[in-house]
Amino acid sequence: MLLLETKLKRLKTLRKRRPQDAEIYDFHTALSQFLHRQPNQWLSFSTDLKSWDSRRQAGFPLLTGAELQIDPEPAGKFFAALVENLIELGQEGKSELNQIADAQKAGSIPIKALLVACLEKDRAPLEAFASELQIPSALLEYICSTTLAFGLQEWLKEIPRPDYSDWKKGYCPICGGAPSMGELAGKEGEKRLHCSICTSDWSVTRLKCSYCGNEESDSLEYFTAEGEAGYRVDICRKCSGYLKVVDSRELGEGLPMDVEDLNTLYLDLIAQKEGFVKGKRTLKN
Numbered sequence: 001m002l003l004l005e006t007k008l009k010r011l012k013t014l015r016k017r018r019p020q021d022a023e024i025y026d027f028h029t030a031l032s033q034f035l036h037r038q039p040n041q042w043l044s045f046s047t048d049l050k051s052w053d054s055r056r057q058a059g060f061p062l063l064t065g066a067e068l069q070i071d072p073e074p075a076g077k078f079f080a081a082l083v084e085n086l087i088e089l090g091q092e093g094k095s096e097l098n099q100i101a102d103a104q105k106a107g108s109i110p111i112k113a114l115l116v117a118c119l120e121k122d123r124a125p126l127e128a129f130a131s132e133l134q135i136p137s138a139l140l141e142y143i144c145s146t147t148l149a150f151g152l153q154e155w156l157k158e159i160p161r162p163d164y165s166d167w168k169k170g171y172c173p174i175c176g177g178a179p180s181m182g183e184l185a186g187k188e189g190e191k192r193l194h195c196s197i198c199t200s201d202w203s204v205t206r207l208k209c210s211y212c213g214n215e216e217s218d219s220l221e222y223f224t225a226e227g228e229a230g231y232r233v234d235i236c237r238k239c240s241g242y243l244k245v246v247d248s249r250e251l252g253e254g255l256p257m258d259v260e261d262l263n264t265l266y267l268d269l270i271a272q273k274e275g276f277v278k279g280k281r282t283l284k285n
């Protein structure tokens with residue numbers, strides 16, 4: 001089944017199960033359909049794929065911001081269409097979205113620099129530009145990371161699949177992103193991490209914090225929410241990081257992890273209320 005179909009089917013199932021959140025599922029259904037209709041191939045990387053073995057062995061992800069290239073015209077069109085779509089879907093912050101749309105029309109949005117900032121998790125350029133436009137930086141970051149994720153995923157379809165079977169880090173081997181979700185899969189309950197930007201997934205040591213590398217079992221715990229089988233939250237008392245985990249042995253394999261992330265926002269609320277933080281990234285583990 002195509003990824004889009006899998007996603008739409010799962011959104012439909014969850015919408016039925018949680019009618020009180022219908023608005024969220026409808027929004028993401030419409031957004032997925034919109035993204036599927038967009039032309040691609042305006043983003044690429046000048047990365048030398050032959051250097052992958054040495055990069056990977058040194059613990060560096062495949063892609064860096066310095067190698068990101070965009071074709072400005074179609075990239076700008078995509079960006080404008082996305083903002084337009086968010087306005088049509090009734091996304092909150094309509095006046096801020098209109099401001100972004102106007103800035104895009106005036107050609108004043110430094111799209112490439114903002115995409116590089118998203119890839120490198122460098123908030124400063126995003127915050128600086130958001131304050132220039134007097135809009136919340138979270139909104140700008142959302143639009144830019146959606147743009148980056150789309151362009152990156154399309155580009156990855158065009159290159160030979162890089163081998164990263166020996167990668168055990170807590171960040172994505174391809175784009176360096178922090179994992180958005182974890183998964184326990186297969187009979188042995190192998191732990192896999194999923195990247196929200198490029199959708200790569202990779203296998204890691206189960207009893208180890210993905211953020212700080214802590215392996216002391218007495219400070220690694222997890223909690224579940226009542227009545228929600230198949231989901232848990234791994235927490236590390238050493239760095240206060242948390243990771244939501246889907247147990248595919250209970251829920252079935254091949255679930256679209258971005259939808260599972262969306263479906264478990266209540267787990268983020270519980271974890272954050274307890275003082276845990278998601279997506280801490282460190283290059284030390």
Ligand SMILES: [Zn+2]
Binds near residue numbers: 173175176177197199
């Ligand atoms: Zn990634």
Ligand SMILES: [Zn+2]
Binds near residue numbers: 209210212237238241
């Ligand atoms: Zn930790």
